[in-house]
Amino acid sequence: MSSNGxxxxxxxxxxxxxxxxxxxxxxxxxxxxxxxPTLCYDPRLDPFGACRLxxxxxEGARNPVASCTTKATAGMVVKTQTEPVEKxxxxxxxxxxxxxxxxEVDPLRGYASQELGKLTDRYQxxxxxFQGAQSGQLHATDDNPFIFxxxxxxxxxxxxxxxxxxxxxxxxxxxxxxxxxxxITTEFNGLLKDSSCTFCGQCVQTCPTGALADKKALRAxxxxxxxxxxxxxxxxxxxxxxxxLLSKGEKLVGIHPAMDGxxxxxxxxxxxxxxxxxxxxxxxxxxPMVRGDDGELHETDWxxxxxxxxxxxxxxxxxxxxxxxxxxxxxxxxxxANYTMxxxxxxxxxxHYIDNCSxx
Numbered sequence: 001m002s003s004n005g006x007x008x009x010x011x012x013x014x015x016x017x018x019x020x021x022x023x024x025x026x027x028x029x030x031x032x033x034x035x036x037p038t039l040c041y042d043p044r045l046d047p048f049g050a051c052r053l054x055x056x057x058x059e060g061a062r063n064p065v066a067s068c069t070t071k072a073t074a075g076m077v078v079k080t081q082t083e084p085v086e087k088x089x090x091x092x093x094x095x096x097x098x099x100x101x102x103x104e105v106d107p108l109r110g111y112a113s114q115e116l117g118k119l120t121d122r123y124q125x126x127x128x129x130f131q132g133a134q135s136g137q138l139h140a141t142d143d144n145p146f147i148f149x150x151x152x153x154x155x156x157x158x159x160x161x162x163x164x165x166x167x168x169x170x171x172x173x174x175x176x177x178x179x180x181x182x183x184i185t186t187e188f189n190g191l192l193k194d195s196s197c198t199f200c201g202q203c204v205q206t207c208p209t210g211a212l213a214d215k216k217a218l219r220a221x222x223x224x225x226x227x228x229x230x231x232x233x234x235x236x237x238x239x240x241x242x243x244x245l246l247s248k249g250e251k252l253v254g255i256h257p258a259m260d261g262x263x264x265x266x267x268x269x270x271x272x273x274x275x276x277x278x279x280x281x282x283x284x285x286x287x288p289m290v291r292g293d294d295g296e297l298h299e300t301d302w303x304x305x306x307x308x309x310x311x312x313x314x315x316x317x318x319x320x321x322x323x324x325x326x327x328x329x330x331x332x333x334x335x336x337a338n339y340t341m342x343x344x345x346x347x348x349x350x351x352h353y354i355d356n357c358s359x360x
Contacts, residue, residue, distance in 0.1 A: 010076040025067035025078055026054055034080045037089055037119050039096075039208050040157040041068050042112075044266060045166055050157055053089050053119070056080045064088065086123075093125035099135045100209065101152040107227060108217040108246065109148075109210035111256045111266075116155070116209045135180055136211070144192045146199050146215055146274050149184075153211035156182050160203035160212055167267060172197035184211075201273035205257055205266065216274055217246060217254030225249035231258065234272040236331045239263050241272050252279050278332060317349065326353030 007018040012032060019028045024047060029036050039051040047068040055064035059077035064085060067078075079085070096116070097103055103117045103126070120126060135156075139149035158175060161184065165171050172195045176185045186195040204212045225248040234241040242261025246254035255276055259266040278284065288305035289297040316324055327345040329338040338356060345354040 008072070008074040010072055010074065010078060012078050013080055019072045023072050025056060025058075025065075025070045025072055025076075028072055029056070029067060029078075029080055036067055036080055037122070038068060039115060039119070039155060040159060042159050042163065042206050045159065045162045045206075048158060048162065051092070051155070053092055055085060055088060057082050057085055090123040090125050093120055093123050094127055095130050096155050097125055098128075098130035098132060100155070101134060103209075105153065105210035105213075106218065106221050108221055108254055109204075109213035110207055111205040111259070112159075112208050113210035113213070133180070136183060142191050144199070144215075146201065146270075147192060147197075147204055148213040148215045148218065149192070150211050150213055151183055153209045154184055155209055155211075156184075157208060159206040159208065160184060163202045163206045164197075168198065168200055168202055170196050170198055170200075173203060199270040199274065200268060201257075201270070202267060214254055214274075216277075220248055220251065220253035223248040223251065223253070225251075227253075229256070233335065234268065235334055236269075236271045236275070240335075241268055243268065243272065245276075252276055313349075322349045322351045323353065325349045325351060327355075329354070329356045331357050 008021065009016050009018055010028070011017075012029060013034065015032075017028065017032055026036060026038070026041070026047070036054050036056070038054040040048045041051075041054065047066075049066040049069040052066060054067045056067045057079040058065050058070070059079075067080070097120055100116075103120050105113050105117070107114055134152060136151035136154040138152050142149050156175065161173055161175055164173050172192070173184055173186055175182055176189065177183055186192060186197070192199070201214065204214050207213075228247045230245045230247065232243055232245050234243050241264035242258035244256040244258055245252060246256060255268070255273055257264060257266045257268045257273070287299040288302055290300050290305055290308050292298050313325065325345065327341055329341040342354045346352060
């Protein structure tokens with residue numbers, strides 16, 4: 001609805017549709033399930049209009065207009081898929097492909113990494129009609145453990161720069177150079193760890209080509225099992241960020257933020273994005289252990305371990321009282337386990353001496 005409650009109308013591909021004041025042609029078309037391609041668009045970011053794939057024909061306009069940056073006005077007549085527009089889109093994609101080292105990249109690189117490949121296939125743009133130098137340059141010397149800066153695949157959509165500035169407020173990366181020599185960089189073209197980067201991974205997950213990639217996930221690229229996604233909730237704090245766990249066989253290999261997560265809307269912190277190795281770490285206990293008469297820890301069954309723990313709590317309570325017992329819950333356990341822990345301390349012993357290691 002518009003600010004005064006009045007709906008406006010325009011003609012979209014021959015059909016009269018309603019829209020609200022302030023909406024762009026792209027937003028209206030998307031709502032009416034028109035397949036307009038784009039590579040620089042992310043619904044979380046301000047429209048940019050860099051890739052020009054989303055152009056549409058607007059009656060009365062001399063040239064096609066970018067639908068993502070053009071605000072709708074009443075009475076507009078818009079066509080989204082005419083022959084000239086589709087030809088324009090295919091040509092642009094052919095030119096983009098000609099500059100890149102490759103189009104097919106592993107989906108482990110990031111959430112949006114398959115966008116260029118899918119559009120190229122949709123428009124049959126692997127023609128090889130354009131040949132020449134490749135843009136971008138791999139930043140092979142950046143030794144940070146999280147983000148692979150493979151700028152051979154960069155198409156200068158600026159989504160990474162914009163998500164870092166608009167969503168995270170970090171302004172850790174920017175664009176340098178102009179035209180064919182434009183490239184994504186950091187302050188003084190240095191390393192990410194020397195910049196204001198917080199390693200949230202947002203630049204990785206919005207990149208439509210895999211130019212910025214998840215280093216940790218790519219370690220599993222050679223594993224033969226198919227990639228699976230499982231929706232879950234990040235356990236590290238109380239925000240409740242939705243995540244998609246990436247697995248191959250029985251191995252957790254990476255994490256994608258859930259773009260439809262009600263709490264995070266595609267955002268994660270460095271822990272939620274990259275700190276998952278503990279799940280299958282070799283040091284993680286798989287059996288309970290109790291201390292024997294020799295003073296050493298030994299593996300045992302759950303009944304024996306629970307009986308030993310219950311006996312220890314009972315002795316402490318009897319000798320020192322309820323305030324001698326406290327609990328510290330882990331930020332790496334599910335919310336249900338943490339809830340059980342606080343109930344155990346509060347209801348079981350009548351004390352509020354309970355905390356969580358990740359509450360900050």
